[in-house]
Amino acid sequence: MATLFEKVKIGNLELKNRVVMDPMGFSHTDPDGGYSDRQIDYYVERAKGGFGLIYPTATTVTTKFEFAPMPNVLETYSQATRLSILCDKVHQYGAKLCSQLSLGLGRVAFVDPFTPPKSASAVPAFFFPDLICEPFTVDEIKFLIGKFGYSCLLAKNAGADAIEIHAYGGYLIDQFLTPLWNKRTDEYGGSLENRLRILYELRDACWENCGKDFPLFVKLTIDHGIPGGRTLEEGIEMLKVLDDAGFACFHLDLGTYENWYDAVTTVYQKEGNQLYLAEAAKKAGIKTPLLVQGKLGDPKLAEKVVREGIADLIGLGHPALTDAEWANKAKHGRHEDIRPCIGCNECIYANLTNQRFKCAVNPVLGMEKEFALTPAREKLSVLVVGAGPGGIKAAITAAQRGFKVELWEKDYSLGGALRAAGAPDFKEAVAKYLEYLKVQLYKSQVMVRLNKEATPEEILKMKPDAVILACGARPIMPNIPGMEKMTVLEATQLLIDGTCPGQKIVVLGGGLVGCETALFLERQGKEVTIVEQMEALLMTVKHATNNDLAIKKLLQDSQIQQLTKANVTSVDTASVTVNKEGQEMTVPCDTLVIAIGYQSDHSLEAALKGKIPKVFTIGDNVVPAKVIDAVAEGYHTARLLEELEN
Ligand SMILES: Cc1cc2nc3c(=O)[nH]c(=O)nc-3n(C[C@H](O)[C@H](O)[C@H](O)COP(=O)(O)O)c2cc1C
Ligand code: SF4
Structure with missing residues (x-):
């Protein structure tokens, strides 16, 4: 039976254990896109912390079509030299490094509202749907493939132990693989065989530059989970086609930008949310080793996944951010010392808002050396x-x-x-x-x-x-006429107490606390209405897009009534009066919950x-x-x- 902390061979890649730091990017690069000292420290801390395989963030092979789509770039000698410093340092701790190489973002690029991104086909850009993407010409595709091959060579020479093709998540390569975004009629579009052509050509470019025995991984989304995207069945069919294509490992993923919370998980996703992908692949008889992630930060769960043969490698995204020593702590049974992720995605929010990389529970993230503790100078x-x-x-x-x-x-x-x-x-x-x-x-x-x-x-x-x-x-408690006539509870205390005696509840305030309290109550079988004075719920919340999408999905899937641009103007024994855009209405209820701020x-x-x-x-x-x-x-x-x- 396989175990988490045993040595393992994936293709020709020998790893000291099955614990992988998943690729996670941040933008403190050197000015030319090479790995900065800060980035190197960040990865090296994780190698030191016992991870068997370290993935630096997705690294782009050219900036010709997109300006710095990924934080790092690998197309010059100086960038390769920085990578070689990183590889050396990672190796000194017995870890290996897999370089994830990307062709770019394509339709999900966030350049500006004026420049149409380039993609497989003329489909609407994700962030600016009025912009129609410009399809790559065949010559441009060949150029990208050539650049990919060259970056593979640079990575291998720099000391990378494996390469991964970044072909997942609705990014550029996945746009070629998926009929939803690939409308081409040439040899890169149409049948599955044609859509996979780019992947085979990238593989061949890697082999030409690094040799066929060099470990080549591919990250693939085998269930997009959105209408028109790849279904799990189609994903499994794709894996079957690729199973004998010479890839050392399939790195499986879920979701795309529309349901980003499935890919880059939030507090609202269940533990092991992507495991079913690996289960389905194994059940279908896929022989290529599998790497899977998705809220596997509980070491008992990670161990179980390996022992039960669900996956060969365990990918840790957020858990590697919150605790650089995850692997060593798990290995030595110090589970209670592993700092867990709270799924807030401040890490993503920081990235998206041009701040330095940050984690809510790990204040030294990305500043491992600068923010390290020193002994007290005086015993205060x-x-x-x-x-x-x-x-x-x-x-x-x-x-x-x-x-x-x-x-x-x-x-x-x-x-x-x-x-x-x-x-x-x-x-x-x-x-x-x-x-x-x-x-x-x-x-x-x-x-x-x-x-x-x-x-x-x-x-x-x-x-x-x-x-x-x-x-x-x-x-903050408001002073609404008639409040003494009804049970009025404050949201925080209600959540701590865990119960609410009423059945029909009005929650005043549609910020994060109000919405989560409403969901909490609805799951207890209560009839809940949220009254919010702004034009939509959650408007004042500053959080990452994936968390925003996730909680909005929970609200959408619930029975909670929403009254926006509305306020509670008076309270009676069995109802409240709500003024919505100048119109008065009576909302029957037996409890008023206050969530209007602090x-x-x-x-x-x-x-x-x-x-x-x-x-x-x-x-x-x-x-x-x-x-x-x-x-x-x-x-x-x-x-x-x-x-x-x-
Ligand atoms: C800040 C951040 C950056 C990420 N960047 C990448 C990336 O460059 N390439 C990639 O394949 N996945 C990227 N991901 C996704 C993670 O590798 C991982 O698949 C995802 O977070 C789910 O795993 P988890 O639940 O263990 O976090 C990123 C995730 C985060 C939080
Ligand atoms: S910022 Fe939040 S979501 Fe990101 S790793 Fe830290 S705790 Fe987890």
Whole structure:
């Protein structure tokens, strides 16, 4: 029976284990698209952390048709030299490197609203549907294939151990493979054989440059999951055709841009959401080894997938971002120390908004060297007030640095806002993160005091050298006439309590908390209406496209009624009055749930400033924000404590 941490041979590629860091891009490249020192540090940390195979991000073979479609480029000697530094460093930890080479984005390019992208055919561009893509000529296709072959040679010479063709996810090569986007009538369009021609030519270009025995992987989407896209049956048929084509591994994937959450998973996807692809392929008798990913961050699940022969290699995307040491921790049974992903996709959001690469739960992501902790220069005593994600992170980090740390929490339980955020069954990942934080806190040297309300007097009596205020924010409660006549609950508390006595519920506020609370209630069999004053739900939420699409899909698939451009103007015993665009309507209900936002309280900070040497406020206590802000502020405040001035 296969195991996760045994040596394995995939084609001619020998790996020390079956744990793969999936390709994940970020844009801190060298100016010419070569791997920067930061990128190298980021990958090397994962090699050091025990991953058997490291995939750098998708790397483009030419910028002739798209300006820097992928963060990295591999078409010059200097770019290849940077890759060779990366390969050397990865190899020093016993890991191997697979270079994922791409022809570009095609119709999913996000250049500008004026320039039609180039694609297989004249189909609408994804981001700007008024733009019709310009089809590649046959000469241009040959040029791309030639460039691909040359990049393969550069990668091999630089020390890459394998190459992968980036042929999945509705990107350019997949646009050739898929009739939905390939309307060509020449030798690259029409029959499956013709549509696969580009893949065979890319394979041949690799073989010509690297030899037939060089391990060549291909990443393929075998179920697009959208109308007109490839169905699972068609995907399996395609694998059968390719099974004897000499590929060392099929890297299977799900979804495309329209349902991006299936490919780049979110908190709302189920664990192992792509496993059925591998199961179907094995069942169909596919002999080529399989690599699969999709929320496999629980090491027990990863081990099970390998033991049951569902897949040969386990791909970890987000889990490799949250914890560079995933593999070593899993190998040594330290499962409780693996920092789980909360599926928020701040990593993607950062990429899409031109910020540096970021992770909500791992503040050093992409800045592995710059943000590393140093031992405390002086043994300061630190009081952290509030045990939400920011407070716990600050306390643990301060203790790791060697400070004497106490953490006060006014509630009987740890977690703050995470307790509510992780309450719905579809937010299990957040609940797991809270469990992780609790364990880490327990293992740390932090003195934790629950049920401990922090007053200025008590803090001044304690005389800490530094106070970090992470008291969170309070829900805003409106003053609507008649509210005393009905059960009125606040969303956060409702989520923590887990129950709502009523049956017909109106949720006031259609932001993230309101929508998730509505879904939570609907899954308990309640009749739910969301009332939102803006013209659509979720308009104020700043999150990644895949998360946005995912929660909107959940809402769309639910029975929840939505009243937008609307407000609750009065409350009665068995109904509320809603004003929607000037029209009054009565909505029968027995419970009103409030989810209209939060406000911070700065009174403690004001009472302490000037009386304690260092007073810092972090997270929602500054201004209501997100987990990523709280965790980062907690980490950096503790990391820089001696240097920071009030
Ligand atoms: C920030 C980020 C960048 C990604 N970039 C790539 C990429 O360059 N090439 C690729 O094949 N997949 C890319 N992916 C997809 C992942 O490799 C992986 O397939 C996906 O996240 C699902 O696996 P997971 O649930 O383990 O995260 C990216 C994902 C993330 C989160
Ligand atoms: S930013 Fe969020 S989704 Fe991305 S890896 Fe970190 S926790 Fe996971």
